[in-house]
Amino acid sequence: DAADSSSVRRLSEWDAAELQTLVDGYGSPLYVLDLERVRQNYRRLAAAFPDADVLYAVKANALGDVLAALHEEGAGLECASAGEVKRALEAGASGSEVHYTAVNPPARDLDWVVDAWDEHPELTITAGSEDTIDRLADRGYDGRLCLRVNPGIGAGHHEKVQTGAAAKFGVPAERAVDVLADAAGRGFDVVGIHSHVGSGVSSDQLDDHREFVARMGDLARKVSHVVGDLEFVDVGGGFGVPYREDEEPLDLASVAAATRDALGEVDARLAIEPGRYFVADAGVLLTDVNTVKTARDTTVVGVDAGMTTLIRPAMYDAYHPIRNLTADTAADERETVPQTVAGPICESGDVFCADRELPTTERGDVLAIGNAGAYGYEMANQYNSRPRPASIVLEDGDARLARRRETVDDVTRVERETHSVSETAS
Ligand code: LLP
Numbered sequence: 001d002a003a004d005s006s007s008v009r010r011l012s013e014w015d016a017a018e019l020q021t022l023v024d025g026y027g028s029p030l031y032v033l034d035l036e037r038v039r040q041n042y043r044r045l046a047a048a049f050p051d052a053d054v055l056y057a058v059k060a061n062a063l064g065d066v067l068a069a070l071h072e073e074g075a076g077l078e079c080a081s082a083g084e085v086k087r088a089l090e091a092g093a094s095g096s097e098v099h100y101t102a103v104n105p106p107a108r109d110l111d112w113v114v115d116a117w118d119e120h121p122e123l124t125i126t127a128g129s130e131d132t133i134d135r136l137a138d139r140g141y142d143g144r145l146c147l148r149v150n151p152g153i154g155a156g157h158h159e160k161v162q163t164g165a166a167a168k169f170g171v172p173a174e175r176a177v178d179v180l181a182d183a184a185g186r187g188f189d190v191v192g193i194h195s196h197v198g199s200g201v202s203s204d205q206l207d208d209h210r211e212f213v214a215r216m217g218d219l220a221r222k223v224s225h226v227v228g229d230l231e232f233v234d235v236g237g238g239f240g241v242p243y244r245e246d247e248e249p250l251d252l253a254s255v256a257a258a259t260r261d262a263l264g265e266v267d268a269r270l271a272i273e274p275g276r277y278f279v280a281d282a283g284v285l286l287t288d289v290n291t292v293k294t295a296r297d298t299t300v301v302g303v304d305a306g307m308t309t310l311i312r313p314a315m316y317d318a319y320h321p322i323r324n325l326t327a328d329t330a331a332d333e334r335e336t337v338p339q340t341v342a343g344p345i346c347e348s349g350d351v352f353c354a355d356r357e358l359p360t361t362e363r364g365d366v367l368a369i370g371n372a373g374a375y376g377y378e379m380a381n382q383y384n385s386r387p388r389p390a391s392i393v394l395e396d397g398d399a400r401l402a403r404r405r406e407t408v409d410d411v412t413r414v415e416r417e418t419h420s421v422s423e424t425a426s
Contacts, residue, residue, distance in 0.1 A: 005048050005253035008242050009037055009281040011370030016325040019286055022392055022399055023366050028288040029305035029389040031377050033061070033402075035069045036395065037282035038373075042073045045239070045277060048252035049259075053271040055099060057237045058084045060275025060374040061283070065393045065402050067091035070278060078237075078273040082112035085123075095120025099234075099273070101148065101194070102132050103169065114139040126194045126234075128170045133183055145183055146192035146234065149176045151215040155208040156198025156238060158316040163236075164197035164212055173219055180227045190227055192271070193219060196236025199276060203250055206258055209238075213262035220266045230268040235259065237274035241281055243319050243371050276374040283373020285310055285389075286325075289365040298354070299339045301361045306343020307350040308386045310372055311379045314349045320372065322353055326365035334359035341367065345384050377403075385411045 023030055046054050055076035058067065062084060067077060068091045076097040077088035088098050100113050102125060114136070117123055121143060127133045128148035136145070150170035154162030163169050171179050176193065184190045197212040213235050220233045242249055263270060287309075291302030312318035322341060327334045338355040352369060361367075380388045387406030392399050 004044065005256075006249045006251045007040070007044060008249040010245065011284065011321040011323050011368060012245075014284060014323075014368065014370075016323075016328045016368075019284065019368055020325050020329065020366055023286050023288070026390055026392060026401065027405060028286055028366070029303075029309050030286045031283060031372060031389055031391040032286060032394065032399075033063065033066065033279070033283045033373055033391065034394040035065060035282070038066060038069055038278055039073055041278045041282065042070055042075060045252060045274065046074065048256045049270070049272060051270070053232060053234075053269055055234075055271060055273040056278060057273045057275030058088060059378060061279040061376070061378055062087050063377070063391060063393070063402055064091055065395075066279060067093075069395075071097070075278075076273075078275075082109040082116075085113055085116060089116065089120065094122065096122035096124075099124045099126055099146070101126040101128075103128055103148075105132060105135075107135075110135055110139060114141050117141060117143055124191060126192075130171070130179055130182075133179070133186075133188070136188075137186060142187045143189060144191045145188040146194050146232075147171060147176055147180055147183070147190075148194045148196075149173045149216075149219060151195050151197075151212055151219075153208060153212045153215065154198045155201045155205040155212070157200030157202070157240065157318070160316060161200060162198035164195060170195060173215060176219055177222050177226050180223055184227050190230070192230050192232040192234055192268070193223060194234040194236065194271075196273075197238050199238050200240045201238040202240040203248075203255075205240075206255070209255070210258050210262040213259050214264070217263040217266055220268055221264075224267055230266075232269045232271040233263065233266055234271035234273060235263075237272065237276070239274045239277040241276060241371065241374075243321065245321055278374075280371045280374035283371070283376060285369040285372035285376060287367050287369065289361055289363055289367060292361050292363050295340075299337060299361075301339050301341045301358075301367075303341060303343060303352070303367060305352075305369070305389070306345040306384075306386070307347065308345055308381050308383045309343070309389055310352070310369060310376050311381075312375060313352050314347075315379075320352060321370035322356065322358060323368045323370065324359050324361060324365055325368050326362070327359040336360070344386070382406075382411055387411055
């Protein structure tokens with residue numbers, strides 16, 4: 001599969017009976033992640049970019065098993081917070097394999113990461129503003145520094161994830177040389193420049209990708225004249241994956257060729273840091289149907305997962321494929337009718353799809369929601385005081401519980417602990 005430069009695992013390819021057994025054993029809702037697919041996705045991408053440093057953007061799925069598997073495959077880990085750096089180090093990454101991308105970093109994060117730097121002097125911090133550089137200097141940091149630049153061009157599946165032109169990210173490219181020269185003068189070890197165009201970039205946005213990378217190449221050449229050679233030019237992640245059944249996967253060979261071509265001659269390594277690409281199609285979310293209701297204009301299918309479990313449809317109007325596992329393993333074929341699949345949260349936006357043609361649903365059926373491996377559990381929350389679901393990983397033909405289901409007791413735990421601490425204190 002690694003030799004193939006484009007591949008997708010569709011929701012229809014998952015084994016319905018096996019998934020059904022997992023829900024029977026571990027309950028619903030349930031996240032399932034196939035680590036073998038994660039590894040395949042990594043190998044295919046690494047093969048398409050043979051001379052690049054490949055990092056994994058931890059934010060897409062920070063489960064310890066995922067980090068350990070990708071690290072074992074050879075990925076570095078790009079981290080967005082102190083918590084992610086902690087996870088990366090716990091998964092076995094060495095300092096040199098960890099990049100911390102600081103976006104308006106809270107003081108607590110900087111304190112934590114600079115502390116960790118003591119023990120891991122090879123870690124890299126990517127700063128996106130002069131203030132961040134000052135705040136690092138204030139803490140005595142003079143280690144490996146990369147500068148996040150804002151090239152003024154964005155792309156991605158939704159305006160909320162087009163980072164390349166969003167003012168909050170990076171130093172405007174036209175000021176980058178001065179900022180880096182200043183940092184080098186202050187004793188920082190300037191190692192790279194970084195930018196991220198956005199997330200979910202599809203093949204029809206390849207021109208934007210090219211323009212974005214070309215601007216990074218131009219900047220790298222300017223920086224090397226003024227500040228000296230860089231170790232790497234990191235052009236971020238953003239590799240899109242198909243969510244709709246009829247969408248074709250990216251051809252990585254042509255993305256890689258376009259990237260190289262647009263970057264031009266630079267005396268530095270190319271670095272990339274995809275998240276979604278490695279994990280999206282490796283994961284499904286399973287959910288029980290508890291209600292089937294004839295509403296005025298549609299049939300509503302009530303399930304126990306909601307926008308607190310998988311927020312992407314509510315937040316970005318994202319499409320996720322949905323499959324009725326029970327109908328697929330039943331003896332008789334069911335008629336298809338338009339249905340609205342909705343969760344238990346008290347918001348009208350808590351729907352996974354509206355009026356989608358699906359096989360007639362019955363109470364007690366199990367639905368699988370596809371492409372849930374990226375930005376699924378990571379964005380789950382406890383709104384409505386709802387516990388988060390369990391996560392299962394599949395590896396070597398076995399299924400194991402990677403993270404238990406939260407209980408209602410977990411939902412109130414921090415408050416209870418707070419009260420017992422203050423009672424002890426008083
Ligand atoms: N590098 C940086 C600095 C990033 O901010 C991101 C994603 C990535 C890499 C990885 O991007 P990817 O390869 O996964 O597209 N929650 C949204 C996606 C937000 C992405 C934020 N940054 C979603 O569910 O679509």
